[in-house]
Amino acid sequence: MNISRLINLIFIIGGGVIAVYAQAGGNQNTYLLIAGIVCLMLGIYRTSRNIPSKFENQEEDSFVKSEPIEDDEKR
Numbered sequence: 199m200n201i202s203r204l205i206n207l208i209f210i211i212g213g214g215v216i217a218v219y220a221q222a223g224g225n226q227n228t229y230l231l232i233a234g235i236v237c238l239m240l241g242i243y244r245t246s247r248n249i250p251s252k253f254e255n256q257e258e259d260s261f262v263k264s265e266p267i268e269d270d271e272k273r
Contacts, residue, residue, distance in 0.1 A: 202244070202248075203245075205244070206241045206244045206245045207241070208241070209237050209238070209240050209241025209244065210237075210238060210241035210242060210245070211241075212234075212237055212241075213234045213235065213236070213237030213238030213239070213240070213241060214234070214238050215234070216230060216231075216233060216234030216237060217231055217234030217235050217238060218234075219234070220233075220234055
């Protein structure tokens with residue numbers, strides 16, 4: 199596993215656990231909840247930054263190529 203993927207996974211899981219732990223108690227620790235959410239969002243952002251766009255280079259990835267229509271074929 200790549201080291202950056204491992205860091206992203208740690209941020210996501212750690213942030214989720216911290217946020218749930220801060221929310222679970224009767225008296226909520228707001229700062230701990232915010233820290234957990236920030237870690238979670240940082241991990242999600244770092245993960246989504248490496249995913250390529252669906253619409254990027256769409257023309258180059260197509261297997262269907264259009265051909266010019268000649269005058270004889272129009273009729």
